[in-house]
Amino acid sequence: MPRTFLPALLLLCLLVPNLSVAQESPTMPSPPAWLEELDALYDADLRVAGLEERDFQPEQWWDVALPLAAEGKGFHVEEIGRSVEGRPLRHVSWGKGKTRVFLWSQMHGDESTASMALADLFRFLGEHPDHPLVQRLRERTSLHFMPIVNPDGAARFQRRNAQGVDVNRDARALATPEGRALHDLRERLKPDFGFNLHDQDVGTRVGDSDRGTAIALLAPAYNEAREVNALRARAIEVSVAIRAVLEPYISGRIAKWDDTFNPRAFGDLTSRAGVSTILIESGGIEGDLQKQQLRKLNFLALAGALDAIATGSYAGLPHTLYTDLPENGRTWADLRVSGGTLAIPGKPQAKVDVLVEFERKLLERNGRIVEIGDLDDMPARRSIDASGLYIVPTKTFGRHEPAWFNLSRDPEGRDVVWTLAGDVDPASPVPAKR
Ligand SMILES: [Zn+2]
Known part of the structure; x- marks a missing residue:
């Protein structure tokens, strides 16, 4: 070992005394015995x-x-x-x-x-x-x-x-x-x-x-x-x-x-x-x-x-x-309805995602529309794939409006497969993937 190396090593040890300790992540204490x-x-x-x-x-x-x-x-x-x-x-x-x-x-x-x-x-x-x-x-x-x-x-x-x-x-x-x-x-x-x-x-x-x-x-x-x-x-x-x-x-x-x-x-x-x-x-x-x-x-x-x-x-x-x-x-939103075709009477159809927040989040009650459009980068706790379906409003549809719409197989809303009437009906099955 060269004579100059040892003092340099000692100096390094003094400067970073906890180097080896810091690299070890401490182990989680065991849960209580009881x-x-x-x-x-x-x-x-x-x-x-x-x-x-x-x-x-x-x-x-x-x-x-x-x-x-x-x-x-x-x-x-x-x-x-x-x-x-x-x-x-x-x-x-x-x-x-x-x-x-x-x-x-x-x-x-x-x-x-x-x-x-x-x-x-x-x-x-x-x-x-x-x-x-x-x-x-x-x-x-x-x-x-x-x-x-x-x-x-x-x-x-x-x-x-x-x-x-x-x-x-x-x-x-x-x-x-x-x-x-x-x-x-x-x-x-x-x-x-x-x-x-x-x-x-x-x-x-x-x-x-x-x-x-x-x-x-x-x-x-x-x-x-x-x-x-x-x-x-x-x-x-x-x-x-x-x-x-x-x-x-x-x-x-x-x-x-x-x-x-x-x-x-x-x-x-x-x-x-x-x-x-x-x-x-x-x-x-x-x-x-x-x-x-x-x-x-x-x-x-x-x-x-x-x-x-x-x-x-x-x-x-x-x-x-x-x-x-x-x-x-x-913070993720509560519900995203993805890839449906918005069908508002008298307006051109548009392929959109809809984001809904519920006042009672876990129970999915009292929903409000918080965003409409291409929402691919806005994940939600629950997603419903609405591709191939129409989003047919049952009340005024818009941002900040109460979330009232059906998912339907037709743009007139006759063949409804899923309903959101402010609340999600827990008995109503999520539309199956087509
Ligand atoms: Zn609090």
Whole structure:
């Protein structure tokens, strides 16, 4: 070896000490040992009846949840305010440990998946007191819940509250009673960890892939520079613990939410208030029309996160298993009708694709036409091949108009093979490929 080479090699090692480490991708932590057992218990004994449809009324949710959160089962319930329309806002607490965890759901009224899972979690905590996981959580954590932050929105199954305000853009102004109640409870509890539970658009893809995001995670930034301090590092590590639970179920369909700091949003401001905050966004699983599969995954993810917090097992989990998650990518439309011939009486026929968005996306109800023309580069969650068929409008046809048209074998619309009357009729078969 030439005499000059050794110092050069040493210098290289000093400059890039982690070269070999950086090239190895860290292995996913094993899912918790209890996962299979809890999964089976969930199906047999934890999924609470009465929440089979995701647009339940808030009163219906409390009718189901309040008996589960009884004093005799270790819970305490207090009213902490009223919504714009006078619906009760409640704080539910459980456990006697020193690590305080605060979970709130359905700040957006039409994002109910986590609320369903919280009812299941109440049942697990209250009815299985001797389960080792329940014992650990009781001894080491205090859990604080504010379910259905926006009950007026939930009653209408709409995002905003009864004043038309997006409660999740009210974290700074605190103009709504719902936002104030959430803020004041957080200030009173001064939790160590926070869980901000939402649903996102079911059309969102994972990164640049064609796969729909089932669940997206975020450890929200607490400043514009998106720095990672010790508190945010904990949130990232708990997110990795959640990922380890979800990987066996939805590998490749887990994404990361954009971490741009938003000074009006509760997650970001809770993070800035010194709480290790984790956002869980339930997206969609095709065919899971009432998000009942996602409900179970929420339950299991929360069980995994809470256990990791109780035991401290999140500490040191590799951040790259969070940072390497692809971000939420493009959002696909709901339905594309491709290659049909548009036949409007008195107008020349035209070969077009039609893109439809539904107000109730999974159920394909209340559709609206969002684009017409050559839409080859605009994919949708579902495509119908209309080549060889005529698109015959049954109401005013145009962009932004309600989606009312038939697919017919003739331009007059006599020999109809498929109907879209705002809603898709689930019983109506998709036209067969010709
Ligand atoms: Zn939301």
